[in-house]
Amino acid sequence: MNNHSISAEKFNRNEEHVNWHDTALWFVRQKRDRAASTVEGWEELRSLASAIKAHTLSALDEYLVQFEQNAMKNGIYIHWAANANAHNEIVYSILHSHKAKKLVKSKSMLTEECGLNHFLEKKGIEVIDTDLGERIVQLAQEPPSHIVMPAIHKKREEIDELFQQHLHTQPSGGDEVYLTREARKHLREKFISADAAVTGVNFAIAETGAIVVCTNEGNADMGVHATPLHIASMGIEKIIPKVEHLGIFLRLLARSATGQPITAYTSYYKSPRPNAEMHIVIVDNGRTDQLAEPNFRSALKCIRCGACMNTCPVYRRSGGHSYGYTIPGPIGSILSPNIDLKKYSSLPFASTLCGSCTDVCPVKIDIHSQLYQWRQVIAEKKESGFSKRIAMKISAKILSRAKTFHAVSKISNTLLRFLPKYISKAIAGKWTKQRELPEIPQYTFLEWYEKRRKR
């Protein structure tokens, strides 16, 4: 079982670094605000996007079939995978039938979710992640800590050392221009010599059978056009009905993600070039289970912009790795319990329920209320920690009986006032770990109230 607060504590040991992480992500959130404020009708765009996704989910089977038919007409091979393992087997079998040994990959959270890299490497295939941030974490043998900025947790000095070790660069003190140019040389060699390219999918358009991939680095296109085989992996929820809807989502995506008006490249792949092959793997892996949950199905509207992470006060101060799930942050905390309730039972509690995630979500997912609802499910199924359950039980007993409550509050008021600080803090529990207790008043609220009434 992953415990968010324990992992977060580790991240917090380096205060300077946490402060940097917090500020850097908040800066991205502010850029998002500036970008959003320049768009006429921004809130209406969010509502439209949300409604289009809701409609699409309510007819998902029809749209998937329409997408499949149109893509096949365009000469694309379509595969279906019920789970992660089936996805990995399909990708491997395609690569194997093409005798492909070297693979270049652009960013795809789905292939992270499925553990594709590890699976293929065990079969002897070289897998190179080609997004710079993903390449950095791949060299460090770590998972991404953010879905849009995979290496946001890494300091430049660490990256400098990684590159010296793996790409034989000169020590540069973390010079970003030098390191980016060296990565460019290294990755361009890989593109040119690769046998196949794997990409994710941002949007799949039912009407035309095309897929859309957004990157800033141009790495998806560098790989796809240099190799004879393109495999794209997509979750079933990536479907949108028509090209006219693409306009709405593209206006929202990059502005919400990084504050850019659009990514540098928005590529529309409808059919392979002559003498090349294109395959799309459509993956379920728990998504239909989520669809079956009325309270939680709207999480499938997510377009993976990461805005909820950038704004979250808990994410910014605990880092993506503390969540222990492929998709961290608020959205990951409402997706992961559906995958494994026991393993991810601490994640819906990694929130102050402040609602900032809901406020910035471009497709208006009610993230914070779903976090709250997952807590109810977890408590009911007794997946929350033992001490939390006991504490809740005792609190319920005290709070539901007026006399007991008054007695307990009077005793604790007196105790907290006169006991030494270290003991009173211990009584107040984990909350006081990094906080001081407030000044304890002379009397309880009820005593104060009675006194006033008598006057």
Place this chain on the structure above:
Amino acid sequence: MSRDLILKKIRSAKPDKMDLPVLNVHRFKTESNVKETFAKNIESVGGKICTVTSKSEVLMRIKTTFPDVKEVVSCVEGVDIGTVALDKKTSAKELEKLDLALLEGQCGVAENGAVWISDKNMFHRSIPFITSHLVLILSQEHLVENMHEACERIAHCDDGYGVFISGPSKTADIEQSLVIGAQAALSLTVYIISNS
């Protein structure tokens, strides 16, 4: 079979049919000057923009702005600056050292500085990415205000591939410091051919 299993699960899991909202994209129109906004946004995404009156002016300007380029591809009729011969068998490897590529854009989007190009504009799909410097020319009359109008135009595109390009390749993956020139083009220049 996975396909039938997934579709069956969706049918039993999905909610009651919800309506597809009606789009009124005129709602998003503004009073802004399309050409000015386009120019401002090209610059804000790290590109350069220049207004010219003819294709022959583009030729002259490229020669003065990029005097040192050796391997050049032109996919624009009437601007013969190409030094690399292309045919159907040209591979990405042969284009690896490409210094400059000139392509004609079909549509420019004011709100984000993006230019749409598709198969018919590029001869080989690698060209706009693998080149060090990408130069696009675009008629002023092909500017639209926003992505709604742009998507209306591309909806009926017959080509197998197309891309919106907004500025040169870029990354901020090292401590959020922006670096222009990641894996694809190091620079982008757009020449607008004005109506007058």
